[in-house]
Amino acid sequence: MANKWFETVAVAQRRAKKHLPASVYGAVIGGAEAGHTIKDNIAAFGELGFAPLTAGLPATREMATNVMGQDISLPVLISPTGVQAVHPDGEVAVARAAAARGTAMGLSSFASKPIEDVIAANPKLFFQMYWVGGRDEMQLRMERARKAGAVGIIVTLDWSFSFGRDWGSPRIPEKMTFQEMLRQAPSVAVRPAYLYQWLRNGVVPDLTVPNLPVGGAPAPTFFGAYGQWAGTTPPSWEDVAWLRSQWTGPFMVKGITRIDEAKRAIDAGATAISVSNHGGNNLDGTPATIRLLPDIATAVGDQVEVLLDGGVRRGGDVVKALALGAKAVLIGRAYLWGLGANGQAGVENVLDLMRSSIDACLLGLGRSSISELTPDDLVIPPGFSRRLGH
Numbered sequence: 001m002a003n004k005w006f007e008t009v010a011v012a013q014r015r016a017k018k019h020l021p022a023s024v025y026g027a028v029i030g031g032a033e034a035g036h037t038i039k040d041n042i043a044a045f046g047e048l049g050f051a052p053l054t055a056g057l058p059a060t061r062e063m064a065t066n067v068m069g070q071d072i073s074l075p076v077l078i079s080p081t082g083v084q085a086v087h088p089d090g091e092v093a094v095a096r097a098a099a100a101r102g103t104a105m106g107l108s109s110f111a112s113k114p115i116e117d118v119i120a121a122n123p124k125l126f127f128q129m130y131w132v133g134g135r136d137e138m139q140l141r142m143e144r145a146r147k148a149g150a151v152g153i154i155v156t157l158d159w160s161f162s163f164g165r166d167w168g169s170p171r172i173p174e175k176m177t178f179q180e181m182l183r184q185a186p187s188v189a190v191r192p193a194y195l196y197q198w199l200r201n202g203v204v205p206d207l208t209v210p211n212l213p214v215g216g217a218p219a220p221t222f223f224g225a226y227g228q229w230a231g232t233t234p235p236s237w238e239d240v241a242w243l244r245s246q247w248t249g250p251f252m253v254k255g256i257t258r259i260d261e262a263k264r265a266i267d268a269g270a271t272a273i274s275v276s277n278h279g280g281n282n283l284d285g286t287p288a289t290i291r292l293l294p295d296i297a298t299a300v301g302d303q304v305e306v307l308l309d310g311g312v313r314r315g316g317d318v319v320k321a322l323a324l325g326a327k328a329v330l331i332g333r334a335y336l337w338g339l340g341a342n343g344q345a346g347v348e349n350v351l352d353l354m355r356s357s358i359d360a361c362l363l364g365l366g367r368s369s370i371s372e373l374t375p376d377d378l379v380i381p382p383g384f385s386r387r388l389g390h
């Protein structure tokens, strides 16, 4: 049997592209409008360099940390994504991989597996919520997460329902019916290994969202839920503070790009923020998050844990984010490519690559711990950062 190990995330992406039907691959690529933000998220990491040392390097390096009360063995967490249809085991496979590698996971409220099943695979689980359906529904959803054993909440605030991409959007059906399978047959038939994976599990991707219904209602379809969300009045900061008051444990606000909003999240009682532009899937033209991080991190100091997500594809990116003030990062597409390329083992492969290249960077920079990283470890071109909302 072929060795499915891959040496970088880019290799995993190429394998996932070969394995997945075009519509599923396209859904993970995502992006919005002209793709300025999704490209900048990656390009900006490339603009930063390192300032390495040679002799006197540390024999051992430390990268364990603690985020939202959870001890994790590396400063990389799983960002919440709806991984509908990438793999039959979906978020359960991701949770097993994260647990095997000692890290925590965000579970999307648009995920394909029930929270109870995912927590059974990894108890270090934060439940991610969008504002769908008003306070009463939000409270009931949170109650379910609490009962299931979630150790934190992530509230994602940055979605603006933009749609349309210059390179075309993937076809996502309302429901995976027999007719829909026939319609998609040409693209699925050229991916026999993908098809076999699902058939072996005796299911077709059903594209429902089991963590969204309340009061015992059946799981709505992805688009049914999306429609309800689009019809919900967006939350105010008072709503966010109210939501926070309903949860006694750690609480993250994801989607912050401005200094003033980082401060509002602190005022609302957030334990953590993620400097995030939703991986470029949202308001196109938002700068890369790594450009926004330094000023936000400086402005908030240690009042809140600062995380970053967007464009992280290798350990070097993680080290750059930590040097500019992040406590840890969240990864999205990187693990989805691993999942698409090789299931649970592929996600473990991605986390192993992150760990080994963080370690290599620490060695090259002469740092014995991630806590020693500073901007002096980097080559930062003039005009690199962007300061919003001060």
Ligand SMILES: Cc1cc2nc3c(=O)[nH]c(=O)nc-3n(C[C@H](O)[C@H](O)[C@H](O)COP(=O)(O)O)c2cc1C
Binding pocket: 027, 028, 029, 030, 041, 079, 080, 081, 082, 083, 108, 109, 110, 111, 128, 156, 254, 276, 277, 278, 279, 280, 281, 309, 310, 311, 312, 330, 331, 332, 333, 334
């Ligand atoms: C396919 C896909 C689905 C996503 N779904 C969600 C979601 O349900 N909730 C959420 O908070 N973020 C979601 N995100 C955003 C990620 O959590 C994260 O912010 C983003 O992927 C980071 O960028 P990266 O993919 O470049 O690492 C999604 C991203 C992708 C690519």
